[in-house]
Amino acid sequence: AxxxxxxxxxxxxxxxxxxxxxxxxETRDTTYYLFWYKQPPSGELVFLIRRNSFDEQNEISGRYxxxxxxxxxxxNFTITASxxxxxxxxxxxxxxxxxxSYDKVIFGPGTSLSVIP
Amino acid sequence: NAGVTQTPKFQVLKTGQSMTLxxxxxxxxxxxxxxxQDPGMGLRLIHYSVGAGITDQGEVPNGYNVSRSTxxxxxxxxxxxxxxQTSVYFCASRRGLAGLKTQYFxxxxxxxxx
Numbered sequence: 001a002x003x004x005x006x007x008x009x010x011x012x013x014x015x016x017x018x019x020x021x022x023x024x025x026e027t028r029d030t031t032y033y034l035f036w037y038k039q040p041p042s043g044e045l046v047f048l049i050r051r052n053s054f055d056e057q058n059e060i061s062g063r064y065x066x067x068x069x070x071x072x073x074x075x076n077f078t079i080t081a082s083x084x085x086x087x088x089x090x091x092x093x094x095x096x097x098x099x100x101s102y103d104k105v106i107f108g109p110g111t112s113l114s115v116i117p
Numbered sequence: 118n119a120g121v122t123q124t125p126k127f128q129v130l131k132t133g134q135s136m137t138l139x140x141x142x143x144x145x146x147x148x149x150x151x152x153x154q155d156p157g158m159g160l161r162l163i164h165y166s167v168g169a170g171i172t173d174q175g176e177v178p179n180g181y182n183v184s185r186s187t188x189x190x191x192x193x194x195x196x197x198x199x200x201x202q203t204s205v206y207f208c209a210s211r212r213g214l215a216g217l218k219t220q221y222f223x224x225x226x227x228x229x230x231x
Contacts, residue, residue, distance in 0.1 A: 009157070033216035045160075045207065045222040052216055091159055095215040104175065105215045107152075107159035 002027050004094050004108035012114045013082050021077040021111045023092030029053075032096035034068065034075045035105065039089040051075065082115045089113070119143050123208050123223035130198040130230045138193040138226050140208030146221075148211045149191040150175070151183065153204040154225075160207060166191055198230045 003026040013019045025034065036048040049059065051068055059066045063080045079086050092108040124139045142149065150165035162175030166185040180202060182194040191210075195202060208223040 004159075006159075035215070043205070043225055047219050047221075050216065050219070103214050103216065104162055104165070105150075105220060106176075107161070109157050109159045 002094055002096060002104070002106045004092050004106055006090075006092055006108040006111050008111045009109070010112045010114070012116060014116050015084060016081050018078060018080050019082050019113065019115075021079075021090050021092075021113065023075045023077065023108060025073050025075065025092070025094045027094060027096050029096035032094060033103075035093040035095075036066065036075075036077050037091045037093065037107075039091065039110070040085075041088070045091075048077075079113075082113075084115050084117055087113060087115045121208055121210050121221050121223035123206075123226050125226060126224070127227045128229070130195075130228065132199060132230060134198050135194070135196050136198065138195075138206055138208075138228075140191045140193065140223060141189050142191075142208075142210040142221070143189065144210065144212070144221070145188060146210035146212050147188070148213065148220075149185065150209050151181070151191070151193045152207045152209065153177065153202075154207060155204050163193065163206075195228075198228075200230045202228065203230045204228060 005024045032053045034051045038046045056068050065078045067076045089110045089112045091110045093105050095103045095105045121142045147168045151163040152160040154160050161177045163181050164183040166172045172183050206226045209220050211220040212218040
């Protein structure tokens with residue numbers, strides 16, 4: 001069965017610090033996809049990244065970077081030089097190819113990040 | 118494009134009342150789904166649809182009904198509201214498999230059941 005664990009419920013950092021949000025997943029499939037979403041205080045869900053199980057290259061986008069390690073079933077998210085605007089709840093999610101026509105996207109419980117000025 | 122729209126934004130119900138949460142998208146997406154968000158539990162899938170006339174259950178379907186008569190609309194019905202259904206509800210849509218196509222979310226409906 002699919003499962004996504006985000007062990008860090010809440011994190012507080014001071015502005016300009018680096019912070020890493022952990023995500024551990026479980027799936028029996030060899031083909032699957034991992035995602036990160038951001039939910040700012042305004043409440044909308046913003047897509048950040050999608051990564052497939054065959055691509056273990058780390059990815060960097062500005063101050064954001066993602067580290068995917070199949071050996072430890074982890075897909076961690078690092079924000080470098082954090083800013084107040086990074087304060088949000090961050091969700092890690094997983095989908096695998098089911099034997100039906102629909103691939104469910106399963107979300108972790110989320111990590112609430114507060115960046116203090 | 119308006120993207121994914123949801124109405125109402127906020128609703129208060131009494132236990133036993135029924136209501137329909139509306140969801141519409143103008144991107145011609147085949148896949149639509151409903152999630153509920155509760156503190157500490159992330160988003161949980163209620164029902165989903167892979168096209169007009171086709172719906173199926175997600176992780177937490179009890180107490181909810183859906184139908185998909187058009188590609189654009191995917192309403193969620195609460196037949197007899199219970200306090201346990203107090204939550205924030207998100208509708209989402211995408212063109213195809215989540216691994217290939219971005220999933221877009223509506224702004225959410227905050228529901229309070231007294």
